Amino acid sequence: MNYIRNCILGMSMYVPDRILTNNELEKMVDTSDEWIYSRTGIRERRISTENTSVLGAKSVEKLLNKLNKDPKDIDLIIFSTITPDNNTPSCACLVQKTIGASNATAFDLNAACTGFIYGLVVADALLSSEKYRNAIVIGSEMLSKIIDWKDRNTCVLFGDGAGVAYIERSKNGHKIVDTYTRSVGEKSDSLVSAAVPISNFILGESVNSDFSIHMDGREVFKFAVSSMVEGIDVLLKNNNISIKDIKFIVPHQANKRIIESASQRLKIDVDKFFINLHKYGNTSAASIPIALTELSESQNLSKGDLIILVGFGGGLTYGSILIEW
Numbered sequence: 211m212n213y214i215r216n217c218i219l220g221m222s223m224y225v226p227d228r229i230l231t232n233n234e235l236e237k238m239v240d241t242s243d244e245w246i247y248s249r250t251g252i253r254e255r256r257i258s259t260e261n262t263s264v265l266g267a268k269s270v271e272k273l274l275n276k277l278n279k280d281p282k283d284i285d286l287i288i289f290s291t292i293t294p295d296n297n298t299p300s301c302a303c304l305v306q307k308t309i310g311a312s313n314a315t316a317f318d319l320n321a322a323c324t325g326f327i328y329g330l331v332v333a334d335a336l337l338s339s340e341k342y343r344n345a346i347v348i349g350s351e352m353l354s355k356i357i358d359w360k361d362r363n364t365c366v367l368f369g370d371g372a373g374v375a376y377i378e379r380s381k382n383g384h385k386i387v388d389t390y391t392r393s394v395g396e397k398s399d400s401l402v403s404a405a406v407p408i409s410n411f412i413l414g415e416s417v418n419s420d421f422s423i424h425m426d427g428r429e430v431f432k433f434a435v436s437s438m439v440e441g442i443d444v445l446l447k448n449n450n451i452s453i454k455d456i457k458f459i460v461p462h463q464a465n466k467r468i469i470e471s472a473s474q475r476l477k478i479d480v481d482k483f484f485i486n487l488h489k490y491g492n493t494s495a496a497s498i499p500i501a502l503t504e505l506s507e508s509q510n511l512s513k514g515d516l517i518i519l520v521g522f523g524g525g526l527t528y529g530s531i532l533i534e535w
């Protein structure tokens with residue numbers, strides 16, 4: 211029996227053409243292709259000249275064309291990002307204007323690299339309320355604008371791009387079976403990019419104008435491994451399935467060594483993880499939808515396959531989603 215569930219009907223992505231290689235970074239900071247590749251698995255990343263909402267809108271236009279959907283029929287636009295064009299209007303409202311989704315409710319969501327997972331979870335809940343029939347969930351980032359290009363600790367890790375999912379209450383499609391999210395605000399200091407500094411006529415001059423990403427790499431690495439393992443284990447336990455039942459895991463694409471460490475803890479082959487970070491680096495909220503788009507286009511998924519999306523990031527935040535393809 212096929213019941214109506216919240217289903218992903220399609221995925222799409224957009225990345226800018228400009229490739230920034232490790233060799234080019236060697237000319238900018240004291241680093242090497244060998245160091246970057248052996249410590250992270252990254253070979254190159256994309257750098258955009260267009261702002262975050264534009265990247266997101268381009269991924270959405272591709273998806274709506276692919277699915278032959280009328281923008282006027284879209285009920286919800288959820289845009290996950292930590293690099294919005296403005297404080298207001300939101301990137302979601304800018305996408306709404308660009309694509310002409312005049313009947314949609316649109317808002318941004320900030321859960322850093324877990325943003326796409328959180329976005330899907332929110333869409334899943336709102337669709338289940340039956341007040342909305344469908345949603346597009348976008349993960350899009352122009353991280354290049356908040357990177358200190360003189361800081362070798364961070365500038366080698368990140369890139370720009372966008373990915374999107376279309377979700378609908380449907381009998382057919384890739385079913386959202388279960389979701390899990392958590393946040394760890396106590397560890398908020400370990401990954402930081404400041405917003406507009408506090409400044410008014412009483413305080414006087416602004417005190418801090420550094421918006422760039424700062425992090426405790428080792429602390430984040432440990433958190434990343436343990437949160438991935440927890441996110442996967444919880445879904446397996448709650449759904450009474452084993453890791454052998456899972457065809458692919460689509461992790462947040464931060465560092466190949468994080469994924470390898472998680473695979474060792476889970477006692478599974480690293481090949482179960484879909485990895486494309488060598489091409490794009492860490493694109494934060496865009497990384498999972500870009501990876502899922504590439505996996506879905508690779509012809510390696512069949513109807514009924516179980517997959518897990520798992521993410522972690524600033525906040526700190528983490529979460530996972532079980533999907534029946």
Ligand code: COA
Binds near residue numbers: 323363366426431522
């Ligand atoms: N090129 C060359 N050397 C570099 C470098 C670079 N790009 N970046 C850092 N180094 C240096 C450091 O300065 C340090 O030098 P020191 O020993 O003289 O102080 C040395 O390399 C080792 O640094 P360490 O922090 O031990 O490296 P690491 O093996 O932990 O790798 C990260 C560093 C950042 C790659 C790793 O910690 C990581 O990936 N953490 C998670 C980060 C992340 O994914 N954040 C986003 C999460 S959403």
